Each structure stands twice: as C-alpha cells, then as structure tokens.
Amino acid sequence: MLVLLNVPLIGLWVKLLMIPYKYLYPSAVFFVAIGVISTNNDMFQVGETVVGLTCYLLLLLDFHPASILLGFVLGPRLEENFRRSLLVSRGDAMIFVERPISAFFLFLCLTLLAAQIYVRLRKPKAPCGARRRGEERRRDPRPAE
Secondary structure, three states: HHHHHHHHOHHHHHHHHOHHHHHHHHHHHHHHHHHHHHOOOHHHHHHHHHHHHHHHHHHHHOOHHHHHHHHHHHHHHHHHHHHHHHHHHOOOHHHHHHHHHHHHHHHHHHHHHHHHHHHHHOOOOOOOOOOOOOOOOOOOOOOOO
16 A cells, blocks of 8 residues: 555655755654654653754754763763762862862863863864955956866
C-alpha cells in the first residue's frame, strides 16, 4: 500500500529534498515533538525532545559536544568537592587562594578563560588582498576569454 502511495508522489519527495537543511531539520523536529505529545502524552518524552532541541541549538552556536558531555560528567563531582572544601573551611572561600598550588590552578583557569574570551571578541583580520568595505571591485584590464 505504501508503494502505491509513494510512486505517484516521487516528484514531491524530490522537491522536499531541495529545501535547505536549516529549514528542514527544525520543522522535522517540530513535527516529531507534536507526534510525541499526541501519541503518548508523556512529559518525560517531551522533555527529551526539548533536550534534543537544546543540543541542536548548541551545535548551531558551534559548541563542541565533547566539552558539553565532559561538563555533564564532571560537573556533579566538581560541585560535590567544592561543597566539601567549603565545609572543611567553614564557608571561607579564601581556602582556594591560600595554598600556592590551588592559587596557581585558579590563576591558570582564569587566564585560559580570559584568553578564550579575547579570541572570541577580537575582530578577525582580513586575509591578504581582501577588499575592504566600500571599495569598488577593480576590473581586470585584460579582455575576458
């Protein structure tokens, strides 16, 4: 039955593939979310769809999945040890800079973070021979072949 339906509509499916990916993928995810809600009416599965959309947004913004996964894995352990060290120091945050080794690693983290921010905010240099804004494109005096 499906073959009988798809054969006459092959032209439509080919035209569907001509839609740019940036429009096709979000619309497909939208219809998947509607399908999840309508079939099971389960909020957990809707939450999974929201997580998928969030991951898609992060990929559009050029976040690397490995660093996000590393944050999910190491985040709870970091938070637990951070709380433990604050309990040992009775809430004094100076424990992180009193010892030279911890101060060094804190300084190193802040330096790397500042370097990443600097690289992102710095204007990219124009490649050699690139046109500046407002300049007219010069025509080649040689005739076209």
